[in-house]
Amino acid sequence: MTTELPATDSTALFAALRRVLAAKGIASDAEIAERVRATDAASPAQGARMVAKAWRDPAYRTLMLRDGTAAAEAVGIPMRGLPPLGVLEDTADTHHLVVCTLCSCYPRAVLGYPPFWFKSAAYRARGVRDPAGVLREFGTVLPAGVTIRVVDSTADYRWMVLPLRPAETEGWDEARLAAIVREGDMIGVTVPHAA
């Protein structure tokens, strides 16, 4: 694959590293190529597919809440070697917000790279202490009586939110539902709306 890249010091270094990894039996070229493909495919569209399926399929929803990793693999998202995925279910009275106060832990396989603000000191400090204030700044106002449960991603799990399905989406198919689920809806700073 490196033959398509211009010959530079960094590509020569990468080629040498791949040769050493292969020679030592740590990672083959095929395994590296597979991981590159998986990384390229990782985006919020992957998590959105899971959310849309869970909204329509009660058995899948049950699996997703019990074992997020298995639910991701069930729709073809490679999870091998990655931290376990936990899924947080929003309900009529509880809304979830994910933050990593210690660094920037993020469920990359299902959401891709984190948005820039997810790593900011301001989001990390305020998300955990004043979640309603942070949500307001994202334009999100929750119905009265809904409490916010903040999940600080401090250790070996990675977390995504399963938001509430908007009421106006009755009868929508999976693709149409997935199209309205944004990255912020799965972090919890926003909620999905029927487009």
Add this chain to the structure above:
Amino acid sequence: MLVPGAAVRVRDDWPEARGPCHIRTPHYVRGQAGRVVRHLGDFRNPEDLAFARPAAILPLYHVAFDRAALWPDAPPGEVLVEIFGPWLEASA
């Protein structure tokens, strides 16, 4: 093993005051009372992994804290934090 619902307190310990370390227990829960939500699984101790030392496998728990108890100015609600077993003490 701590069971769901168990009342716990996070050790009021500050290893960063004693030397280089890598800790996954946030400052804001040290010494604070919480409730075990569930056992998440067992994982190698990141405090040793970070320094390439042999790392014991430890139970990891999801622990819920009352946000208003952590910060007097905070609105009601919970904060859920992943905390390794050795950081938790059973409390009444």
